[in-house]
Amino acid sequence: MNDKKADIFNCGKVLFSSKGFKDTNxxxxxxxxxxxxxxFYNYYSSKEKLFMEIFLEENVKLKKSIMESLDLNEEPLKTVKELMLLNVNGMNSNPILREWYNRDVFSKLEQHYREENGIKHVDFLYHSFLELIKKWQMEGKMRDDIDCELIMAIFTALINIDTHKEEIGIQYFPQILDYLAEFVMKGLTDDQK
Structure with a gap:
C-alpha cells in the first residue's frame, strides 16, 4: 500500500520537475x-497537498546540504552570506524549489497548505541554524538582547526579498542582497563601525 503512495510521490516529483506545477494535473x-x-485521492487530498509535500522534502534536503557545507566556525557575517548565496543558488537550480519564485502559484499553494495543516507545518527554516544562532549568542558573536526566533524572522525576511527582485531592480539585486545581509549582520553582531 505504501508503494502506491511512494509511486504517486515519485511520479509527481518527476512531472512537477519537468512540467511545473500549473501544467501538471x-x-x-x-x-x-x-x-x-x-x-490518488486515497493518499493525497489534492495536487497541492502532494506538491507541498514534495516541496518541503526538497527544501529540507537543500537546507541540510547547505548546513553540511558551511564552516560553522567562521565569523557569523561570512557564514550568513555564504548560506544566503547557497540558498538562492539551490532554489534556482531545483525546478521544484524554483516554484517558490512563482508567487502567483506559491501563495495559493502555501495558503492551501496552511488551511489543511496549520501554520506550524509551513516552516521552511531548519532548527540547526537556530541552534547556531544560540551558539553565536552564547559566544558573544551575536547580540543576545534580541530573541533568536526574531533573528530567524529577520533572516527569513532577507531570504524573501529574493521573490521581489524584479520590483527592486534585477540589475541591482545580487548586490542589494549582499549589502542587506552585511548591514543586518553588522547590526546583529554589534560590529557597527
Whole structure:
C-alpha cells in the first residue's frame, strides 16, 4: 500500500520537475504511476497537498546540504552570506524549489497548505541554524538582547526579498542582497563601525 503512495510521490516529483506545477494535473500523475485517479485521492487530498509535500522534502534536503557545507566556525557575517548565496543558488537550480519564485502559484499553494495543516507545518527554516544562532549568542558573536526566533524572522525576511527582485531592480539585486545581509549582520553582531 505504501508503494502506491511512494509511486504517486515519485511520479509527481518527476512531472512537477519537468512540467511545473500549473501544467501538471492529477491524471498525468496517476497515468505515470499506473493507478486510477480515485487511488490518488486515497493518499493525497489534492495536487497541492502532494506538491507541498514534495516541496518541503526538497527544501529540507537543500537546507541540510547547505548546513553540511558551511564552516560553522567562521565569523557569523561570512557564514550568513555564504548560506544566503547557497540558498538562492539551490532554489534556482531545483525546478521544484524554483516554484517558490512563482508567487502567483506559491501563495495559493502555501495558503492551501496552511488551511489543511496549520501554520506550524509551513516552516521552511531548519532548527540547526537556530541552534547556531544560540551558539553565536552564547559566544558573544551575536547580540543576545534580541530573541533568536526574531533573528530567524529577520533572516527569513532577507531570504524573501529574493521573490521581489524584479520590483527592486534585477540589475541591482545580487548586490542589494549582499549589502542587506552585511548591514543586518553588522547590526546583529554589534560590529557597527
Amino acid at each position: 492529477v491524471s498525468d500523475i496517476t497515468k505515470m504511476a499506473g493507478i486510477g485517479v480515485g487511488t
